[in-house]
Amino acid sequence: MAISLSPRAQRRPRQNFETWAWLFMRVSGLVLFFLALIHMYIMHIENDVTHTTASFVAHRWANPLWRLFDWLLLTLGLLHGGNGLRTIVNDYVHRPGTKLVTKTLLYGGGGALFLLGTITILTFH
Amino acid sequence: MTAQTSATRRSSRARSSMYRGKAGQWAFILHRVTGFLVFAFLLLHIVDVATLNDPHVYNALHQLYGNIVLRLFEVGLLFALLYHALNGLRVIMIDFFPGAVRNEQALFYGLLGLTIVLTIVGGYVIVKPFFVGVH
Secondary structure (H helix, E strand, O other), rough: OOOOOHHHHHHOOOOOOHHHHHHHHHHHHHHHHHHHHHHHHHHHHHOOOOOOOHHHHHHHHOHHHHHHHHHHHHHHHHHHHHHHHHHHHHHHHOOOHHHHHHHHHHHHHHHHHHHHHHHHHHHHH | OOOHHHHHHHHHHHHOOOOOOOOHHHHHHHHHHHHHHHHHHHHHHHHHHHHHHHHHHHHHHHHHOOOOOHHHHHHHHHHHHHHHHHHHHHHHHHOOOOOOOOOOHHHHHHHHHHHHHHHHHHHHHHHHHHHHHOO
């Protein structure tokens, strides 16, 4: 595919943060392919949404492996989606001030929801 | 629009127009939009699951998810997730095995077709209980 790179980039490919972010998206994407589709199948196709009550979750989370499954889905989903949104912000938000505010909201909100989700998975009985 | 602004706008959008209007560009745009929607739903979903600490609120909320508007919303989520997952595999294939895909355009239309078929089948299962009740 013809993607024109600047001469500098062509001369010296570096293993910088963006390279690792690129690799992370592929690896986490592959894991999420199975985690997210299995989750969607069980919670929305196999069981009706009105049947997934608190006691349904209590029964399901009696097995710690399902808690681990859901925590991995939470963590990888937030990291994969958060990095995707970071890319979108980099592409479309150009004013430095707006960029700072948007990214602060993204990282702050993402971190807060990671904590909220983790606490929910760990403390529900 | 003057030529000047148009040129500026074009350069600022260089990344999103690199495929020059072929199937890959639609694949890219749809990948972004569906990714954004799935992520937005994930944020909402983390908050709604956090109400588990008060089972009454949690149960009431999940009864609400059973109404027709939110069921259709669920079908939309299914479409977005299926497309993003399948197209993601296509991106991984192209990135890691360059040359393995002979006909990228056919692959894109194939995965789009599969997404639509699976959305219709899954959507039928999701929407049906609203009309005939849950078995």
